[in-house]
Amino acid sequence: MDSVFDELYRKYHHDVFQFLFYMVKNKEQAEDLVQEVYIRVLKSYERFEGKSSEKTWLFSIARNVAIDSFRKQKGWKQRILEKFDWSTSQVKDDQPIPEDIAVQNEEIQQIYKCLDQCTVDQRLVIVMRYIHEFSILETAESLGWTESKVKTTQHRALKILKKQMEETIGKEGMESEKIRMER
Amino acid sequence: MKKSEWSDEQLKELLSQMPKIKDERDPREIYQNITIRMNKRKQRTWIMPSAAAALAAVLFFILVPNLFNWQSSEEQVADLANQSESSQKISMKENADLQETEEKVSIEEENAIPYTAEQNPEVQDKMEIRSLDMEDLTTAVYEEDIGGMEVLTYAIPDEKAMMAVPVSVLVAKEEDKTKFDLFEENMMNLNEKEWGLKDYFPLKAEFMLDEQSKVLTVDFPVDHPYGDGSAAETVFNVALSYTLSALDISEIKFTTDGKPGMDLGNSGVIEEFIPEYGNHAYYFYYPNETVKKPYIVPYGEKFSSISEALAAMKENQEKAKLFASIPDDINFETEVNQEEKKLTIHFGEGSVINNDESTLHTIEAILLTAKDFNYQAVKMENAKVEMVGRFNLTEEIKVPVAANKRSLP
Incomplete structure (x- = not known):
């Protein structure tokens, strides 16, 4: 096996896979996409100059792969509509909750669903910052953003999540609220 | 309805509790998938452009x-x-x-x-x-083709300099220019290479024509290449003779750098050049395999009569890579009328005269040879067909004006 692949697999495979999974919310698709990440990495590995860390470089590629897959999923009609209305740039899907999530408690399931309400950018930040526990700097490097953009996007994303959590939990009644209050 | 309140911290904590998701596949399986896909993609990268290129080529040809x-x-x-x-x-x-x-x-x-x-x-x-x-399959220039243009003939050696091929071009007449001016001017424009011949013109010499006495003076530089070996010398003689034969010139004088005489190898120093043309047999010359129309070229010894020349035209001239211009299956007797400058060819029984390209070129070779022997017209008798290409065999055929028509760029 390729030594580059070997090393990358050992160091980052599960992280990249998980990142892709939370972005596309589908295990099979994430499996496909992680392969795509390797293909792009292996093709351009010589060009990796070490300016950024290996990890953020790898994640920036993974992010591009994820965004490309969203573009492919969406039809051209949606894409054109999106050009006129930036606020609708959300990727919705009605896929059933994967097993890994379904076995978790209700709040986890809730927040997993609420992720759908965020824009792609917001979701990128949420996944990187809180699920993968990237620093602001790492997130900014991976996304090619400034740190302040990361901060504002993260702030907006949390606000949306908060609102969504409150609405859905409100709808589903007291039970889930109790759980929260037990804490 | 009571609004539950979530702090940022609570949300962050909840997010950090999100389950770890693992890719359960074997790394070897993943690696295999990657290599397969990378190879596939490589193929695709050339299949599409080449398919597009092929399609474009097809469209182009259509x-x-x-x-x-x-x-x-x-x-x-x-x-x-x-x-x-x-x-x-x-x-x-x-x-x-x-x-x-x-x-x-x-x-x-x-x-x-x-x-x-x-x-x-x-x-x-x-x-x-x-x-x-339909294109014109004849090779020579005929009177009816000229249409007020000036015909210039240049004899150009073949690649191996074994013989000189007279090539004729038609150029527009210009009022203030003589034929000689046009001749000198167009010497630069010849496409010898493209025509499958040797790059020979313009000659490394200066031409001066006295319009009154019609005496041409050709002034060569000291280092001229025309005396380098007997082959170069011979071909120079032939080329110059046939080139100047079409111009109305009474005398040709050679000078070198202004001084009389020109050193032409074995022939020694020449002061006056006597062109030698006429009374030659014409043969077919194919410079390369792609050429369909032959050049019809004068070659070899002078003959004392046209019937000897025509007989020689049934033989290939292997030394100069020339082909017989009259096939074995055409037999004829000749009859000459010196007063009217007419030649009659009476085909023998069993001669194969078809209305096809090779017969057409044979007729042209006969006509050009007749011209070389100073005949003005040829009558062909006892052919089974009336027409061969543009030639009407029931009538007298005028000899061509010049051999091997080519066009200038």
Whole structure:
């Protein structure tokens, strides 16, 4: 096996896979996409100059792969509509909750669903910052953003999540609220 | 309804509790998938462009000939219009082409219905179509082809400098220029390489013609290449002779750097050049395999009579890579009328005279040889066909004006 692949697999495979999974919310698709990440990495590995860390470089590629897959999923009609209305740039899907999530408690399931309400950018930040526990700097490097953009996007994303959590939990009644209050 | 309140911290904590998701596949399986996909992609990268290129080439080949046909059919229509107005401007060549087509059509339309374009539009259509894909298969320049142009002949050696091929070009006459001026000027424009011949012109010499006495002075530089070996010398003699034969010149003087005389190798120093042309047999020369039309080239010893020359034309001249210009299956007797400068060729029984390209070129070789022997017309008798290409064998055929017509860029 390729030594580059070997090393990358050992160091980052599960992280990249998980990142892709939370972005596309589908295990099979994430499996496909992680392969795509390797293909792009292996093709351009010589060009990796070490300016950024290996990890953020790898994640920036993974992010591009994820965004490309969203573009492919969406039809051209949606894409054109999106050009006129930036606020609708959300990727919705009605896929059933994967097993890994379904076995978790209700709040986890809730927040997993609420992720759908965020824009792609917001979701990128949420996944990187809180699920993968990237620093602001790492997130900014991976996304090619400034740190302040990361901060504002993260702030907006949390606000949306908060609102969504409150609405859905409100709808589903007291039970889930109790759980929260037990804490 | 009570609004539950979530702090940022609570949300962050909840997010950090999100389950770890693992790819359960074996890394080897993943690696295999990757390599397969990378190879596939490589293939795709060249399949698409090459498919597109192939398609483009196909389209190109379909469209380009159509474009040309379209243009030439336009021209044809214009020509027909010109002709009906009996306009003076119509060039002799196109005129001849049309005559030829008419003749061809009339041969084919054997039901002997008198042909007129107005009465039979179908025939006219056919004629137009035929004239599109028919090119003039003759090689020489004929009187009716000149159409007020000036004919210039340059004898150009072949690649191996074994003989000189007279090549004729038609150029537009210009009022303030003599034929000699045009000759000198166009010496620069010859496409020898493209014609499969040796790059020979312009000659490394200066030409000065005294218009009064018709004495031509050719001034060579000291380091001229024409005396380098006997082959170069011979071919120079032939080339210059045939080149100057078409110009009206009484005497040719050679100088070197202004001083009389020119050193021509074995021949020694020459002060006066006597062109040697005439009384040669003409053979076929194919410079390369792609050429369909042969050059018809004078070569070899001088003959004392035309019947000897014509007999020699049945033999290949292997030394100079020349082919016999008269096939074995054509036999004939010759009869000469020196007073009227006419030659009669009486084909023997069993001679194969067909209306095809090779017979056409044989007739041209005979005509050019007749011209070399100073005849003005040739009558061919006892042929089984009336027409061979543009030649009407029932009538006397005038000898060509010059051999091997080529066009200048």
